[in-house]
């Protein structure tokens with residue numbers, strides 16, 4: 001099987017509990033001597049075998065090979081990708097069966113990261129995720145006062161649109177948010193604005 005490592009928890013001295021996103025499942029598996037094998041890191045795409053163990057309630061993770069990314073040695077890209085994965089892991093905390101959208105989204109990201117600015121690509125991917133989950137609000141109605149937003153659009157957690165005065169935050173130009181929400185493109189934003197969007201995304205999926 002193939003999957004992205006969402007999280008690892010060290011148990012006992014050298015064992016790991018590993019959470020993996022595959023095409024249609026989120027698996028929680030037990031890896032003996034996992035701490036000795038440096039390749040099980042969060043964000044990595046791995047090839048592996050699931051072994052049933054009749055006595056244990058948790059299945060075993062065996063024969064792990066890491067599939068290398070082209071951006072693996074770009075520290076900033078790798079770090080931002082891991083931040084995205086960690087946010088995704090929290091978001092999927094209760095999930096076991098899953099739509100292949102999530103696996104495919106991560107595959108797409110890992111294919112594109114080499115040639116793209118990581119924050120821009122990950123913000124665009126996050127907006128795709130919001131749309132897939134029916135949580136992307138393109139109508140620009142303030143989530144707090146429920147009135148229409150004229151002019152600048154401020155964004156709260158999960159990119160919820162609001163009036164600047166309602167959430168005490170500076171807004172973004174409407175056209176830029178429109179381009180992001182409708183076409184999933186960040187090209188109109190300055191790097192400073194991208195940092196601001198990145199911070200909002202980091203409040204949680």
Ligand SMILES: [Zn+2]
Nearest residue numbers: 142145163166
């Ligand atoms: Zn409002």
